[in-house]
Amino acid sequence: MSGSSNRPVRRRTFVLGSAAAAGSAALAGPLSNSASAAAFGYSDDGSNYVVDTGANLVFKVGKSNGDLTSLVYRGTEYQGYGGMNSHIESGLGSSTVTIRQSGSTILISVAYGTLRHYYAARSGENNIYLWTNKADTSVSATRYILRVKKGLFLNDEPDSYTYTNSTIEASDVFAKSDGQTRSKHFSKLRVMDYDYVGWSSGGVGLWMVRSNHEKASGGPFYRSLLRHQSADGGGLYEILYYGQNQTEAQRFGLQGPYVIAFTDGGAPSSSLFPGTLTTSWADSLGMSGYVGAGGRGRVAGVGITGRNTAFPYTVGLANSAAQYWGSARASDGYFSIGGVLPGTYTLTVYKGELAVYSTTTTVSAGGTTTLNSIAIPSSNDPGNASAIWRIGDWNGTPGGFKNADLMTYAHPSDVRAASWTGNVVIGNNETASFPCYMWKDVNSGLLVYFRLTAAQAAAAHTLRIGVTTAYANGRPQVTVNDAWTSAIPSPPTQPNTRSLTNGSYRGNNHTFTYNVPASVWKTDTSQYNVLRIDVVSGSGTTGFLSAGTAIDALDLLS
Incomplete structure (x- = not known):
């Protein structure tokens, strides 16, 4: 296809976000646009369930397959490119889709074989909360992709590509005429480095806020594609399992919530970030595999000795069912990891990304496992x-x-x-x-x-x-x-x-x-x-x- 020089040029901002970057974004929070006169509720147009959040967001979910078929914010349609919807993997196909309202929450449930997927809306919020429960390998569901219409958020960043590119490897790595390379894989960030990903343009921010990745694989240092962008449209991803350069087996169970969030152009509120997001309102919704805060525990360590203080240290927890991590405090190595499902975990201390200590620890629901100071033997480093x-x-x-x-x-x-x-x-x-x-x-x-x-x-x-x-x-x-x-x-x-x-x-x-x-x-x-x-x-x-x-x-x- 020819170049895009005849396409309109729009002012835009490219953002891969962290908690620090969103510290001043209080006005972009979950309830920041609740003054709309629209009524919170849902309807049925025959093919879709139509949800109005009572703020500035109206979205539709297909009744036959659970696709997100429309995403209208302030009257502008953002969903879809190339005739494709937003969905799990590349779409589930024929599914059982139901909807119900519980007070200020609307929950859409999608059942496809052993897979369960959920969309939740809260009154007055410009957010969609998503959960996905993949129970086994009988269903291919390794990502959720939010497909975004072309021309809304154009950019030329490492994870983008343009019509002037030529393919240099497989079908997903490209070279521009100036010799710079582009690929959807070039996210630069490890999982622990970001809380959200998306774009901002014309006073509108569209973001995918990641989940805590407790059912993902690869640990805190794993890299995978986060988004892509071209003149044809863009995609924001929540990767549930990605096999490329993967070091761990796939985990199963309910993953989420991850959040599609609209703002007035600023970063999404830090209250949506993994580690700070609370969802007590979802405790009674009956989602398959859901475990509320009361059914989870915490691991805390009073300190780590034997560290080389020139390097950051990370503490990871992992077993076949879940993974978690947290940073060790630079001054003394103190760490605290919350929201952990009950079970016995391998605890690993990393110097940078190099494992230098390992032990096991057990977490119980509602409790805190307190560990004495961990001493890293000199020979381990x-x-x-x-x-x-x-x-x-x-x-x-x-x-x-x-x-x-x-x-x-x-x-x-x-x-x-x-x-x-x-x-x-x-x-x-x-x-x-x-x-x-x-x-x-x-x-x-x-x-x-x-x-x-x-x-x-x-x-x-x-x-x-x-x-x-x-x-x-x-x-x-x-x-x-x-x-x-x-x-x-x-x-x-x-x-x-x-x-x-x-x-x-x-x-x-x-x-x-x-x-x-x-x-x-x-x-x-x-x-x-x-x-x-x-x-x-x-x-x-x-x-x-x-x-x-x-x-x-x-x-x-x-």
């Missing part, structure tokens, strides 16, 4: 080991390496990326010179130059290379001074989908160790020792889809 040299930080991410930040919102071929090739000299800006990713067909054979003292050269040493994920079983094999080559290491368990090319370095952190004999070192201390790192694998294709891996840190131990 690889960064505590004495090293002759170290490249990067042991924090479970490629942060600080060449191109690391860009790769969360761009393809490796992007014009903004520095060259993926080039050798590294210890003592000469080595971390920023070392590429965050290595591929068999792109930059395998990278050389690291370093000198040793006479005492260091007289002893054997352990070399460590930490990785955060791998594609097509890519893993490092090393050669020292062309005198010794390591065995090819076994591949660790990693996701089997794309990762490095669609904005995610997060997989399963793994450390490869190599015992380098003393006989291979240079005895002349003025000479450089040369470490060669090759990416090996029999899988993958070519270029940036050849076998590859993401680097966390590497060091030569004393």
Whole structure:
């Protein structure tokens, strides 16, 4: 299709939101537009249930399939593009759809096989609350997509694409004529980094406020697509389960609420955010799998010792049924995680994104499990080991390496990326010179130059290379001074989908160790020792889809 230069240009704002960004948005809260003369209630037009929230929002849900078929705010229709509605996955098909009003709440229930999906409206609010209960794998329901009409919120951000783009990978990664890349996968944010996603234009804000993700998978650091935008229209997503670069099995049960929220252009109210949203009004609605606040518990830790205070720490809870997380306080490591379903969980402490401590804890309904101070053993943090040299930080991410930040919102071929090739000299800006990713067909054979003292050269040493994920079983094999080559290491368990090319370095952190004999070192201390790192694998294709891996840190131990 031709370019869009003949299309009208609108002023617009692109927003991916956090609690901090919404701190001054009190007037955009749930009841901010309750002065309308419209009456709260619902009707039946034959094909749809029509809900008027009594504020500025009227929406319709199809009686035959549970699709959101209309979304009118202040008289403007926002729903739909390409003849498609908003719905779970790509639409459920023939479903049983019912509606009832309970005081100031209207609940629409959708039943499709074992799946239950719900829309709720509250009197005087410009919000739609959604829950989805996926009970098993018999139904494909891994996302809710809010489809938005074209031309309302155009933008040219990492997760957008335009008619001037050309496809460079699969059918979902594009390159603009200026060499910048775009894809719906390029959200940049981890789950823990955002509370809402959406757009603002012309005095209207349209947002998807995420749920607490207790039934999602991948943990606090997981990345997946959040929205997309083009001249054809846009989409806002709540991802219930996403298999791309996924590290965990799918969880089942009621997920929500997640909220479609309209505002006067500002951020959605923080009262809608996961962690602050309360839904006692939903306790008596009879939704399948619903557990109110009284049926949940809390875990609190008085502190964490053994931390490296240069890094943030996160505490995660996970079992096969649910996942939660919270930040540890920088001053003493105190943490509190509320709204937890009863059960026994694995508790993991992360330095950055690197697990450095694990235990189990049990949560009961209505109670608080208080944990004594957690002491992280020094040996649990690889960064505590004495090293002759170290490249990067042991924090479970490629942060600080060449191109690391860009790769969360761009393809490796992007014009903004520095060259993926080039050798590294210890003592000469080595971390920023070392590429965050290595591929068999792109930059395998990278050389690291370093000198040793006479005492260091007289002893054997352990070399460590930490990785955060791998594609097509890519893993490092090393050669020292062309005198010794390591065995090819076994591949660790990693996701089997794309990762490095669609904005995610997060997989399963793994450390490869190599015992380098003393006989291979240079005895002349003025000479450089040369470490060669090759990416090996029999899988993958070519270029940036050849076998590859993401680097966390590497060091030569004393």
